[in-house]
Amino acid sequence: MRVLLFGATGMVGQGVLRECLLDPEIEGVLSIVRRSSGAQHAKLREIVLSDFYDYSTIEGQLAGYDACFFTLGASSVGMNEAAYRRVTYDLTLAAASTLARLNPAMTFLYVSGAGTDSTARGRTMWARVKGETENALLSLPFKAAYMFRPGLIVPRHGIRSKTRLYRIIYSFATPIFSVLEAALPKQVTDTEKLGRAMIDAARFGAPKHVLETSDIYELVKRDAASRRSV
Numbered sequence: 001m002r003v004l005l006f007g008a009t010g011m012v013g014q015g016v017l018r019e020c021l022l023d024p025e026i027e028g029v030l031s032i033v034r035r036s037s038g039a040q041h042a043k044l045r046e047i048v049l050s051d052f053y054d055y056s057t058i059e060g061q062l063a064g065y066d067a068c069f070f071t072l073g074a075s076s077v078g079m080n081e082a083a084y085r086r087v088t089y090d091l092t093l094a095a096a097s098t099l100a101r102l103n104p105a106m107t108f109l110y111v112s113g114a115g116t117d118s119t120a121r122g123r124t125m126w127a128r129v130k131g132e133t134e135n136a137l138l139s140l141p142f143k144a145a146y147m148f149r150p151g152l153i154v155p156r157h158g159i160r161s162k163t164r165l166y167r168i169i170y171s172f173a174t175p176i177f178s179v180l181e182a183a184l185p186k187q188v189t190d191t192e193k194l195g196r197a198m199i200d201a202a203r204f205g206a207p208k209h210v211l212e213t214s215d216i217y218e219l220v221k222r223d224a225a226s227r228r229s230v
């Protein structure tokens with residue numbers, strides 16, 4: 001499987017990248033970043049792109065991929081709706097509509113978040129915008145599209161959030177989150193499990209197109225079983 005990755009420098013993206021590089025079924029990862037991550041691996045290639053709203057300069061390099069893991073996203077804290085919509089809806093749809101045109105056999109996997117509002121009409125701004133983004137992605141002509149809605153994600157393997165506030169929270173809360181994850185595995189996930197669940201859905205599909213943490217947990221179990229049987 002050949003995969004594209006957006007958001008590889010973020011907490012979720014670092015987790016997905018780690019699992020992709022470890023997975024023998026994934027031949028190569030093309031990561032689109034706005035600054036080089038400095039990561040080096042035989043299976044990894046990066047394209048540094050300055051404008052994530054315009055793919056015309058790199059289109060020739062974006063065809064022939066089986067899956068796209070879209071983990072790029074920004075916190076809505078301190079943003080008005082127009083600014084948040086631009087980085088969430090406009091940016092994601094600019095990338096996804098280009099990819100759907102170039103790769104009709106692609107599976108597109110988007111990380112939104114628990115509480116996303118599929119009606120896109122609710123009172124919570126970020127949930128409405130993410131809901132609108134999910135709905136638009138689900139209508140694109142991909143082979144399949146899956147919307148991942150994790151709640152709490154525990155960072156594993158030294159992975160760190162790009163967001164300073166989250167880094168501070170994680171620095172003291174990770175032990176508590178780990179206890180919560182062990183006690184409530186259907187409500188709390190981690191970067192490794194989310195990465196594995198996304199790879200599993202890219203390879204084998206998923207029973208639903210919108211996946212809450214409990215559905216992510218089921219994919220993780222299916223993935224573990226299929227890898228044990230190899």
Ligand SMILES: NC(=O)c1ccc[n+]([C@@H]2O[C@H](COP(=O)([O-])OP(=O)(O)OC[C@H]3O[C@@H](n4cnc5c(N)ncnc54)[C@H](OP(=O)(O)O)[C@@H]3O)[C@@H](O)[C@H]2O)c1
Pocket residue numbers: 006007008009010011012013033034035052071072073074075087111112113114149150151152153160161162163
């Ligand atoms: N972390 C959680 O607990 C959690 C829980 C549920 C859902 N989510 C969702 O998962 C997604 C990823 O979260 P995260 O925690 O990995 O975030 P993060 O650590 O803040 O990383 C965000 C990623 O998006 C990229 N990015 C942001 N704005 C960009 C822009 N305008 N142009 C290009 N790249 C941009 C960043 O690139 P740079 O490195 O260049 O800044 C980085 O790779 C988000 O949509 C978030 O809402 C996260």
